[in-house]
Amino acid sequence: MAEKNLTLQLDFHSGFPIYTQIVNQIQSQLANGILKPGDQLPTVRALASELRVNFNTVARAYRILDEARIISTQQGRGTYIIEIPPPEVTEKLRQDSLSELTKRYVGEAFRLGFSEREVSQMVKDTLKSWKDAKQVKDEE
Amino acid sequence: MAEKNLTLQLDFHSGFPIYTQIVNQIQSQLANGILKPGDQLPTVRALASELRVNFNTVARAYRILDEARIISTQQGRGTYIIEIPPPEVTEKLRQDSLSELTKRYVGEAFRLGFSEREVSQMVKDTLKSWKDAKQVKDEE
């Protein structure tokens, strides 16, 4: 499961952007079981070389897939199909997962000796600064 | 003497560099007494093996901590928590560690698609129920 050859077929005259074609075909191959969770995708440069396009174009496709939680790109390491492909989770499962995540966080914070007040305040501050940071670079 | 197992939790798709996560978590554990002055940290290779990362990544984290006068790295000997931690930075370390922990939590929650409101509410609820319920479970 080292390296998938990822035979993609690009059509340069179809009118569809290359990065879109890459995105769609990877999604398709995942849906059809050609790609499986945990599989490592070619590096942006390797795939770009094979497809005869600029590696930034591949990187753009990977970035879209990453934001869609389909793959996980890790600088300096590589790109992988995400382990737990996000299925259609129900709202209950959604809440449960947040609850679990929060319990782990609060438990860890208390284990480290922080007070309820400290935790509460830090969450508030972090949420605020996170939102501020997002507003700067978000344009969607 | 004191050989710490150093249970660190890395998140490879959090967006935060691995070496930064290592730095922050060691700071955190020192600030909260899990690590103590004089303690020997795992070798760069041992910790790297446990975390499934390259040992240079651990070395980079150690180097940063060394430059911050938090640990002492000695070629051929090992790395140790510095004997006399500057007291004026203790509280800062504590705050930094909570900040880092919180950032990881919030980042993960957002990555899973939860809103600021949901996160805020869940933290509030979790803190409340935590206080209400006596912890029956022992320390882990």
Place this chain on the structure above:
DNA sequence: CTACAATACATACAATGATACAATTAGTAC
């Protein structure tokens, strides 16, 4: 034609990994 947006590319950068090296320690033979 001009203006604008989208796309693809070029370049510099940051994070991680691989490899060879230097310093120290621990044995081991004498």
Place this chain on the structure above:
DNA sequence: GTACTAATTGTATCATTGTATGTATTGTAG
């Protein structure tokens, strides 16, 4: 104890991988 060798530890350097930012090209509306 000394001298030698091997193992262990951190260090230095470069390669590999993805990221960030700017630029050129293309298509299209006005």
